[in-house]
Amino acid sequence: MRPSSQSPSTEVVLRILFDRERCQGxxxxxxxxxxxxxxxxxxxxxxxxxxxxxxxxxxQARQGALQCPERAITITDA
Incomplete structure (x- = not known):
């Protein structure tokens, strides 16, 4: 049996961490x-x-986080 030539997906899943207390609208x-x-x-x-x-x-998620003046949004890759 030959190994598959396709590698498993290495796509990183991003998450938005949002601090409601810091959001000023x-x-x-x-x-x-x-x-x-x-x-x-x-x-x-x-x-x-x-x-x-x-x-x-x-x-869009990254750009939106960068534009937050209150720094209420963080993007992670975990």
Whole structure:
């Protein structure tokens, strides 16, 4: 039996860590990443505190985190 020529998927799963206490509703995350950051009616992020990122939205998630003036969003690869 020959080993498979395909290697197992090494795709990194990103997660958004969101601190609700620090969010002030500036909505800069959604401006930079409109599909990655849903907002409530007052402009606050509606994501659960620890959310997986759809691979197709990784760039938006990173950009949104960088734009947060309160630093309420962190992107991790774990």
């Amino acid at each position: 500036h909505a800069m995350c959604a401006f930079a990443g409109p599909d990655a950051y849903p907002l409530d009616d007052s402009g606050h992020n509606e994501l659960p505190p620890d959310s997986p990122v759809d691979p197709g939205l990784a760039d």
